[in-house]
Amino acid sequence: MPIIASLIVSVEFLVLLAVNIAVGAVGFIPSVLVTALNIQSYGLYAAAALTFTGEIIGAILGFYLYRFGFSKANPKWLHHPFWQKFQQQSAKRVFTLVILLRLLPFIPSGFVTAGAALTKISGKLFLIASTIGKFPAVLLELAAVYGIIQIVPISIQYLLFSAVLIVCVVLLLKTKQAKTPQSAD
Numbered sequence: 001m002p003i004i005a006s007l008i009v010s011v012e013f014l015v016l017l018a019v020n021i022a023v024g025a026v027g028f029i030p031s032v033l034v035t036a037l038n039i040q041s042y043g044l045y046a047a048a049a050l051t052f053t054g055e056i057i058g059a060i061l062g063f064y065l066y067r068f069g070f071s072k073a074n075p076k077w078l079h080h081p082f083w084q085k086f087q088q089q090s091a092k093r094v095f096t097l098v099i100l101l102r103l104l105p106f107i108p109s110g111f112v113t114a115g116a117a118l119t120k121i122s123g124k125l126f127l128i129a130s131t132i133g134k135f136p137a138v139l140l141e142l143a144a145v146y147g148i149i150q151i152v153p154i155s156i157q158y159l160l161f162s163a164v165l166i167v168c169v170v171l172l173l174k175t176k177q178a179k180t181p182q183s184a185d
Helices: 002-026 032-072 081-087 091-103 109-117 123-151 154-179
Strands: none
Touching: 002 032, 032 109, 032 123, 032 154, 091 109, 091 123, 109 123
16 A cells, blocks of 8 residues: 555656646746645645756746747747847846846746747756746745645635636637637628
8 A cells, every 4th residue: 555655646746747847838827826736745845846846847848949939930020120139139148137037036937938048048058047046936936835825724725726727727718719810700
């Protein structure tokens, strides 16, 4: 029986790691929801390692996915003078900007990742800058989520989690619906 229990814990850990990586790669899904699951499943310290690892692996994965996507697509907005100037920024300047923007907890990390993918910064420098910038941001997120978990009853936490999830799904569906061409009747 202990083997089965440890196997379940291992599978749960891998699933949560994959979810953390996916959230980090997409960068537009609020990671606090997954952070709460991490803390409830593994406690504060293991959740910190799980959240941070997922965020960093997700950020570098997202960086390369965005870079690949931008290389295949050639949107008109990329030719705007603002984006042309943005793309010409030095790797050192982008490195500094990534650190500073990662420190701000309310800027979606997807914006930072996508923006960096448009520049000359290397994957290695992006990884280092993201790690430096995400460390304090993840600590702040962990502290806030842990505090809420300690104060708010579990039934209310599940209700809040469900409400946020429903709002995200509705917004996603509305966005997709707005992008779908309407047929003329």
